[in-house]
Amino acid sequence: MPSPNSPKSPESAASVSPAPPSPSGSPEPEATSMAAMARHPVLRMLFAALLVNTLGNGLFMTVSALLFTRVVGLSPSQVGFALALGGVFGIVSGVPMGRVADRFGARPTVVALLAAEGVLILGYTVVHSFWAAVPLICGVTFLDRGASSVRNALVGQALPAELRIPGRAFLRMATNGGVGVGAALASVALVLDTPGAYRTMVVLDAVTFVAAALLLRRVPAERPARDAASGGRGFGALTDVPYLVITVLSGVLVLQQGILEVGVPLWVTRETHAPRLLVSACLVLNTSMIIALQVRMSRGAEDPRVAARACLRAGTLMAVGCVLFGLSRGSDPWTASLLVLGAMALQTLGEVLCAAGTWALSYELADERAHGVYQGVFNGGFAAGALLGPLVVTQTALRHGMAGWLVFGAVFLVAAVLFVPATRWAAANRPAWEKAPA
Incomplete structure (x- = not known):
């Protein structure tokens, strides 16, 4: 796949023409409709x-x-x-x-x-x-x-x-x-x-x-693939620095999982006046929104530029959600409940966009001849983010309240902003191995 700044080859131009829709709700192509995929x-x-x-x-x-x-x-x-x-x-x-x-x-x-x-x-x-x-x-x-x-x-x-x-x-x-x-x-x-x-x-x-x-x-x-099977470039993903940067940034956004797993139950029950039942409501809200929105909001993310912007929006929504979580502390039960549910909704929207954008980048910026190793590297970043998420949320938000939520949100925001230049760098770097002789 060519760099976003370079002219498209005839093949790539054909693959993206007409221009892919933004992953936010344009008419659903027949090939990717729910019925067609089923x-x-x-x-x-x-x-x-x-x-x-x-x-x-x-x-x-x-x-x-x-x-x-x-x-x-x-x-x-x-x-x-x-x-x-x-x-x-x-x-x-x-x-x-x-x-x-x-x-x-x-x-x-x-x-x-x-x-x-x-x-x-x-x-x-x-x-x-x-x-x-x-x-x-x-x-x-x-x-x-x-x-x-x-x-x-x-x-x-x-x-x-x-x-x-x-x-x-x-x-x-x-x-x-x-x-x-x-x-x-x-x-x-x-x-x-x-x-x-x-x-x-x-x-x-x-x-x-x-x-x-x-x-x-x-x-x-x-x-x-012939060269993957022969072992010539079997571990190339480990030396693909731009891809590793994308993997690290994706892992940072995956820290968000710690909020649902550990942050919400402990924050709601220990730091707010909201009812305990709200913990279950947040889980139901998260699951329902993912099922309802993931396919729809993933359309068009095949273009790395669109995928990077989806990650930018994802991190921004997560950051705003962190602020709402912090504001729920000390509020009356109804206000706290609304703030927590609003924060969870924003976090889930960010999670959906993050999934769509990072999936696309993990495939589109990878060597087509070595999807196994590239997905292995990317999945390692995901696993690291999932492992560290509970630790990060306990050491920031649950330990320092609003100040901790602001720090956690800033981490999301910085990672989100870096996605666009990092994706441009990774896309520009891709032809170096794409044109390498088999």
Whole structure:
């Protein structure tokens, strides 16, 4: 893909003519309508596999804390340490697993990773000590984040360029829907509150991994690129500095996940006069808005310039949302509730735009011959942001109140502003390897 400042080649001109709509609500092209994507054979199979797999994730996520403490026998601090260490393994898994995908193909790699994770996760039903649980958690997280990276590479390999971003948005609906259904089903285990009930959730989660692997076997396999398979430029993403900068900026915006996971529950219950029920309302609002808006607001983001502007808007909305969260402290219950809901709505709009923009940049600025490694690098940045998000929100907003929210918002705003020049730099740098001989 040429630089935004350079003349387009005939092929690229054809690919963007007519000009792509802004990801904010222009008429929906037939090829990327919801009905068309639901009929697309590859997207339909990816959607089914992801829906099944994330249903299992919802089962496990809902009971994991109680499973680790009441069944495995860990203390809360041990659980925190083990999950943090597992998160580090998740950050580093994307590149080696992406390299395997580039060499042998994304489909067989993700199928193998999901099947292996399904077997390994059964270990949670038999371990009963900290020293046995830690390597198991690290191994499961390594496979899980690696599978996520390779699945993203599979999207890049199995779908035409014009369907990658709307396809990812379509698949995100499966993620949110699956987790929600799984969480609702896991409430049965919470009511029973027995070791057997929690172990049953683990077994069901393992079954969903195997089922997802079997479904993905039906996705058409793509032959690995010749130079990727031969190992010539297998780890080029690690030396692609502009792409690494985009990855870091994307990871900064992903810190926003810590607000929903940790910031909102603790801020609402400890620092505001809003009712506790507002925590659940924020989760419902976030999920509902993502399902309703992700596909619509992702249209047109295939153009890196549009994607960079989407990231700019995303970080700005997140920053304003941080200010509203800070203002809710000390307000009466109704005002605090409205401010928190308004802040959550802005944060979610930013999350939707961030997803669309960063997905596009992760594909459009990558070497088409090495989607596995490039998606591995990008997914590592995502995993790092998700891991650090709770720490950042506790050390800024929850520790220093309004001043902390302002600092957190400033971090979002600075990253957002840097997206446009960083994308221009990355796009200008791309022809250096695009024209390299195979």
